[in-house]
Amino acid sequence: MDWKLGMTSATLVMFVAGAWAQEPSKGKVDPKINEQFQKKENVDRFIKSFEGHDREVSTKRDAIVAALQLKPGMAVADIGAGSGLFTRLMAEKVGAEGAVYAVDISKDFLKHIDAQSAKLGQRQVKTVLGSQNGTNLEPESVDLVFLSDVYHHFEDHQQMLASIKKTLRPGGTLIVIEFDRKEGKSSEFILKHVRAGQADFRKEIEAAGFQSADGPKPELKENFFARFRKPAE
Numbered sequence: 342m343d344w345k346l347g348m349t350s351a352t353l354v355m356f357v358a359g360a361w362a363q364e365p366s367k368g369k370v371d372p373k374i375n376e377q378f379q380k381k382e383n384v385d386r387f388i389k390s391f392e393g394h395d396r397e398v399s400t401k402r403d404a405i406v407a408a409l410q411l412k413p414g415m416a417v418a419d420i421g422a423g424s425g426l427f428t429r430l431m432a433e434k435v436g437a438e439g440a441v442y443a444v445d446i447s448k449d450f451l452k453h454i455d456a457q458s459a460k461l462g463q464r465q466v467k468t469v470l471g472s473q474n475g476t477n478l479e480p481e482s483v484d485l486v487f488l489s490d491v492y493h494h495f496e497d498h499q500q501m502l503a504s505i506k507k508t509l510r511p512g513g514t515l516i517v518i519e520f521d522r523k524e525g526k527s528s529e530f531i532l533k534h535v536r537a538g539q540a541d542f543r544k545e546i547e548a549a550g551f552q553s554a555d556g557p558k559p560e561l562k563e564n565f566f567a568r569f570r571k572p573a574e
């Protein structure tokens with residue numbers, strides 16, 4: 342029987358985003374939240390489910406990428422790239438003279454992205470093994486950092502934000518797409534899985550030295566799309 346049969350969309354989202362992780366203590370990231378991405382058999386399933394019809398960031402992928410306003414020649418980092426859903430779309434936009442660094446802590450996701458980029462002839466895609474302490478990218482090497490459904494997976498958000506800031510060129514853009522967690526409104530799964538709401542996440546990001554910025558936004562219901570700028574100095 343197909344593993345999806347009999348699942349409601351809420352339970353499917355639980356499965357996709359990490360239902361095996363334990364409930365985090367309030368405001369703290371579940372220390373096991375990323376363990377699931379280290380097992381090859383799980384990764385094979387996530388590769389399918391991340392790009393399915395039950396996930397808002399997947400169904401709205403084109404509108405999301407359009408809002409990034411990428412131009413040929415730009416260098417961007419897809420941190421927590423997962424299956425490469427956004428990596429390959431961003432690679433189309435920046436073209437052969439641009440670069441997309443697909444960073445993840447899961448070697449199996451990176452292997453999948455390497456195979457996919459080879460198949461698509463996207464030589465501008467470069468995979469990089471990241472860590473919970475940083476991006477492992479060169480300082481001031483990218484124009485835009487993209488985080489989709491990743492920020493709440495950071496086990497040390499302060500270190501990751503400091504590293505992302507270092508990785509961005511002055512005036513560079515940080516895009517954060519996250520579940521819009523609302524007490525009393527969001528599903529039980531989101532309330533347990535995501536450690537904080539939009540206002541708290543924005544405060545953390547601004548406290549790390551990023552400025553909130555204007556720009557086009559895709560219409561999203563379950564998630565929010567936030568744009569920040571590294572000051573030009």
Ligand SMILES: C[S@@+](CC[C@H](N)C(=O)[O-])C[C@H]1O[C@@H](n2cnc3c(N)ncnc32)[C@H](O)[C@@H]1O
Nearest residue numbers: 378421422423445446447471472473489490494
């Ligand atoms: C829910 S998936 C999102 C995948 C993709 N961004 C998307 O929206 O389809 C979260 C991803 O973040 C990765 N991740 C978690 N912490 C990370 C970190 N500190 N640096 C890089 N990747 C990380 C996980 O391995 C996983 O692939």
